[in-house]
Amino acid sequence: MWATLNAGKAWSGEFINKKKNGNEYTERQTISPLRDNNGKITHFVGIKRDVTAGRP
Known part of the structure; x- marks a missing residue:
């Protein structure tokens, strides 16, 4: 994960x-x-979704 990010x-x-x-x-x-404007990674944004089996 971290290598990709x-x-x-x-x-x-x-x-x-x-x-x-x-x-x-x-x-x-x-x-x-x-x-940032110089192309340096400054932050990460994540989107999470509950995918527990049986959840609608």
């Missing part, structure tokens, strides 16, 4: 995450690097 490319994949109550869920995430 630090190369300036977007990355997509799945994670197992945990809610505050301790329940686990599967999330699909897409992360993209953001660059």
Whole structure:
């Protein structure tokens, strides 16, 4: 993941995450690097979606 992001490319994949109550869920995430005017990566933005089996 980090090699892809630090190369300036977007990355997509799945994670197992945990809610505050301790329940686990599967999330699909897409992360993209953001660059300043000089082309240097300064931030990353991510979009997450709960893809737990059986979820509408």
